[in-house]
Amino acid sequence: MKIALGPLLYYWPRSQVSDFYAAAAHWPVGIIYLGEVVCARRHELRTADWIELAQTLQQAGKTVVLSSQALLESAGDLISLRKLADAGFALEANDPGAVKIAQDAGVPFVAGPHLNIYNGATLDWYAARGATSWVPPVEMPGAALRQLLAERSCSIPTEIFAHGHVPLAFSARCFTARHFDLSKDACEFRCIEHPDGLDVNTRDGRPFLRINGIQTQSAACQSLFSALPELKTSGVDVLRISPQAHFTEEWVRAYAAALAGEAVEPDIATWQPEGIANGYWYGKAGIEHLIGSGAC
Amino acid sequence: MRVPHLVCPAGSLQALKKAVDHGADAVYVGFKDPTNARNFAGLNFTDQQLTEGVHYAHQRQREVLVAINTYPQAGQTTHWHRAVDRAADLGADAVIVADMGLLEYATRTHPQLRRHLSVQGSATNADAINLARDHFGISRVVLPRVLTLPQVEYVAAHTKVEVEVFGFGSLCVMAEGRCQLSSWATGESPNTHGVCSPAAHVRWEQTGGTLNARLNGILIDRFAEGEPAGYPTLCKGRFEVSGDTYYALEEPTSLNTLAILPELLRIGVAAIKVEGRQRSPTYTAQVTKVMREAIDAAASSRYAVKPDWTRQLTDVSEGHQQTLGAYHRPWR
Numbered sequence: 001m002k003i004a005l006g007p008l009l010y011y012w013p014r015s016q017v018s019d020f021y022a023a024a025a026h027w028p029v030g031i032i033y034l035g036e037v038v039c040a041r042r043h044e045l046r047t048a049d050w051i052e053l054a055q056t057l058q059q060a061g062k063t064v065v066l067s068s069q070a071l072l073e074s075a076g077d078l079i080s081l082r083k084l085a086d087a088g089f090a091l092e093a094n095d096p097g098a099v100k101i102a103q104d105a106g107v108p109f110v111a112g113p114h115l116n117i118y119n120g121a122t123l124d125w126y127a128a129r130g131a132t133s134w135v136p137p138v139e140m141p142g143a144a145l146r147q148l149l150a151e152r153s154c155s156i157p158t159e160i161f162a163h164g165h166v167p168l169a170f171s172a173r174c175f176t177a178r179h180f181d182l183s184k185d186a187c188e189f190r191c192i193e194h195p196d197g198l199d200v201n202t203r204d205g206r207p208f209l210r211i212n213g214i215q216t217q218s219a220a221c222q223s224l225f226s227a228l229p230e231l232k233t234s235g236v237d238v239l240r241i242s243p244q245a246h247f248t249e250e251w252v253r254a255y256a257a258a259l260a261g262e263a264v265e266p267d268i269a270t271w272q273p274e275g276i277a278n279g280y281w282y283g284k285a286g287i288e289h290l291i292g293s294g295a296c
Numbered sequence: 297m298r299v300p301h302l303v304c305p306a307g308s309l310q311a312l313k314k315a316v317d318h319g320a321d322a323v324y325v326g327f328k329d330p331t332n333a334r335n336f337a338g339l340n341f342t343d344q345q346l347t348e349g350v351h352y353a354h355q356r357q358r359e360v361l362v363a364i365n366t367y368p369q370a371g372q373t374t375h376w377h378r379a380v381d382r383a384a385d386l387g388a389d390a391v392i393v394a395d396m397g398l399l400e401y402a403t404r405t406h407p408q409l410r411r412h413l414s415v416q417g418s419a420t421n422a423d424a425i426n427l428a429r430d431h432f433g434i435s436r437v438v439l440p441r442v443l444t445l446p447q448v449e450y451v452a453a454h455t456k457v458e459v460e461v462f463g464f465g466s467l468c469v470m471a472e473g474r475c476q477l478s479s480w481a482t483g484e485s486p487n488t489h490g491v492c493s494p495a496a497h498v499r500w501e502q503t504g505g506t507l508n509a510r511l512n513g514i515l516i517d518r519f520a521e522g523e524p525a526g527y528p529t530l531c532k533g534r535f536e537v538s539g540d541t542y543y544a545l546e547e548p549t550s551l552n553t554l555a556i557l558p559e560l561l562r563i564g565v566a567a568i569k570v571e572g573r574q575r576s577p578t579y580t581a582q583v584t585k586v587m588r589e590a591i592d593a594a595a596s597s598r599y600a601v602k603p604d605w606t607r608q609l610t611d612v613s614e615g616h617q618q619t620l621g622a623y624h625r626p627w628r
Contacts, residue, residue, distance in 0.1 A: 008319070070474065071420060071442065071474070072420060073420050078417070078421060096418070096423075096424035096427050098423075099421030099427055101423055116367055118369055118370060118487065118488070119373050119395070122367075124397070139479040139487070144369060149347075151371065167481050169474060170470060170471045171470045172442035173469060175544065183625075196510055199538075200537050200544050202514060202516075203515055203534065216477060253481060285479065286481075287480055
């Protein structure tokens with residue numbers, strides 16, 4: 001099983017992004033996804049910068065995939081994506097429009113988690129269009145994944161969203177701008193002040209969601225670390241770790257060590273103080289955290 | 297100028313008849329199971345009811361569209377295939393489908409049955425629409441409620457596929473088909489179970505003067521004494537962000553496009569859809585009647601929103617509030 005570093009979902013200052021990927025070049029990850037998935041207004045790194053970074057990481061021995069925005073709305077969004085598609089790297093298609101753009105450009109694509117592949121026939125359809133690997137929807141339980149893999153005909157690798165704040169929804173509306181009483185068009189790029197998003201708590205103080213621009217995430221970090229033995233026997237080929245502002249390297253190294261058969265004990269209290277969840281994998285509400293029978 | 301079709305919701309045979317009687321050009325319905333995105337207890341159609349509904353509509357030269365717009369779940373795709381077969385066999389004019397594998401099945405098995413790409417298919421750009429057109433010959437796409445008017449116009453100008461937009465009803469804040477908030481809280485979502493914030497997980501809790509609305513135990517909102525309490529749809533709850541407690545995602549409100557109907561007609565949308573298969577036949581009748589009058593008026597040379605239309609639609613709006621949603625740039 002390989003480890004992939006998923007696309008950066010947050011808006012970090014340019015120097016922080018550079019430092020992060022300079023370090024990641026030395027981490028035990030085989031695949032690195034780059035690019036802006038959430039919001040076209042985020043441009044600390046422009047398309048050309050992402051492509052340059054992709055070339056650097058490829059030279060460092062990483063397989064690089066350029067991720068498409070999940071919500072492609074404007075002509076500008078499509079123009080940027082065509083530039084990414086022409087850069088000579090595989091694309092992660094997070095929108096059906098990105099599939100067409102990858103096809104038109106003749107580049108292979110990863111069928112991303114936002115393409116909604118819930119059954120084997122649909123996976124086969126995307127594989128026939130040129131998908132070289134795929135990521136199930138975040139809400140797919142392990143049992144459904146095993147069922148899907150049993151009924152598909154294609155044999156492309158499966159990558160699972162194993163660790164990170166779960167991207168749950170996308171909207172035209174920017175919730176971060178709304179929080180600051182700003183319009184999306186004049187958002188003052190406030191996302192940059194919240195490198196892991198903004199916590200949304202229930203009125204009785206329970207962490208529930210995170211707002212990250214137009215994206216809504218889980219407040220808890222999904223972690224399938226303790227489910228690794230089960231993931232191995234479920235047909236999962238790649239584990240996606242979603243970048244966070246702190247302790248991403250520690251998690252990557254913990255997963256890598258566990259995959260190498262070492263006994264590892266992640267310091268969850270320090271690395272993920274907001275708590276972890278794993279309900280989706282076990283067919284429950286995603287927010288749940290199941291313990292026992294292979295669960296944390 | 298082509299007058300767009302008015303497409304109205306029916307959660308029951310009675311609602312279908314009301315829609316037809318009050319001027320809908322087409323009525324959309326679903327089966328009584330998770331194959332459609334309004335899978336609520338007591339709603340939707342049996343085969344016999346659909347047969348009767350199709351007969352009623354066809355006698356009056358109206359169409360019936362069958363929404364099979366959830367995502368077939370692994371190991372259960374046959375169930376979704378049968379839903380397409382049933383729609384075809386019972387005389388539906390089109391199926392409204394979101395999943396690529398299911399579209400392929402419908403195209404292969406029932407090539408004569410028109411296929412619409414559902415709003416749950418999340419096609420927000422012409423490339424996405426044209427991908428489905430190239431492979432499945434879709435005749436129409438229902439656009440998610442995330443585009444501004446100029447963006448709708450741009451999409452319509454870059455595809456030959458007919459464009460259907462939402463004209464009235466409960467507002468989905470998120471791009472449809474891209475929202476898993478419901479399963480995060482309850483394990484069931486629109487894509488997997490055809491439900492959002494499902495009623496079986498709702499619990500009302502009276503403590504002193506306040507009423508708590510919980511979804512699978514999670515506090516979605518809290519209402520003071522005398523404050524009207526809406527259904528706890530989780531994106532329309534009140535939460536705390538950095539010390540502020542407010543509707544962090546969206547207020548309870550309904551989409552109402554009366555003010556921009558002439559613009560929608562100018563853009564050339566093929567159909568205007570009303571949301572609300574979960575609502576009563578009375579709702580369907582009332583909204584259909586108003587929208588019929590308004591669309592016909594917009595197709596004539598002079599158009600002004602009649603206060604009476606607004607009043608009637610406000611009466612059936614969530615929280616009695618209305619918005620232009622994403623069509624109106626400042627909403628974003």
